[in-house]
Amino acid sequence: xxxxxxxxxVCDVCSKVGxxxxxxxxxxxxxxxxxxxxxxPMVSCPHCGESYFSxxxxxxxxxxxRHRRELAVHRRVGVxxxxxxxxx
Numbered sequence: 001x002x003x004x005x006x007x008x009x010v011c012d013v014c015s016k017v018g019x020x021x022x023x024x025x026x027x028x029x030x031x032x033x034x035x036x037x038x039x040x041p042m043v044s045c046p047h048c049g050e051s052y053f054s055x056x057x058x059x060x061x062x063x064x065x066r067h068r069r070e071l072a073v074h075r076r077v078g079v080x081x082x083x084x085x086x087x088x
Contacts, residue, residue, distance in 0.1 A: 009021065
């Protein structure tokens with residue numbers, strides 16, 4: 001579990017103070033089953049370079065995925081794809 005210190009958060013990986021929480025978005029599924037979850041708190045450590053989710057956050061994400069039909073707000077989104085490049 002991530003602990004808060006007086007000057008930041010203690011990293012669960014390297015145990016140094018200074019990790020920060022930033023919010024990210026993740027996609028799950030594809031096509032008609034695509035789900036985007038926004039504002040997921042992720043701990044990022046500038047010392048060891050690791051980024052991770054807390055166990056509580058992972059449980060929250062799984063709960064949202066299970067209840068997506070009741071909780072999701074439907075939005076239209078544009079989708080882009082890079083052209084495939086094959087080695088020559």
